[in-house]
Amino acid sequence: MVWIAGELRNNWQQIKLDAFRTQANGGTREFFIDVSLGLISHEEVQVELYADALNGQGAEKITMECGEGLPGDNRFLYHARVGTARPPGDYTVRARPRYEKISVPLENNLILWQR
Secondary structure, three states, X not given: OHHHHHHHHHHHHHOEEEEEEEEEEOOEEEEEEEEEOOOOOHHHEEEEEEEOOEOOEXXXXXXXXXXXXXXXXXXXXXXXXXXXXXXXXXXXXEEXXXXXXXXXXXXXXXXXXOO
C-alpha cells in the first residue's frame, strides 16, 4: 500500500478532467467526462459526481463508471446516470484515489476537482 500511495502521489498531477457534458434522458440526467490518467491505472482512481448538501440532506457522492477508452494515452470516458430534480450545475466532478477504508479528504489530500 505504501508503494502504491507513493506512486499515486508522484503521478497525481498527470490526471486531467476534460470535456464535461450532461444531457437529460427521460426522468434522469446523464453526466459524461473525459479523463486523462497519465501513468495511473483506471483501477487506482475513483471518479465521482459531487454536490453539496441541500435542504438538510447530506452531500451527494455518486461514483462514475469507467467506460470506453478514448484516443490518446490512458484516456477514458466516465459516466453516471442520476435521477434527480437538482440542476446539473449543482454537480462537479472529482477524482480521488480508490482506497478501501479511507476517509476523504482528512486522511488523503490527493483529490482533483473539475474546474
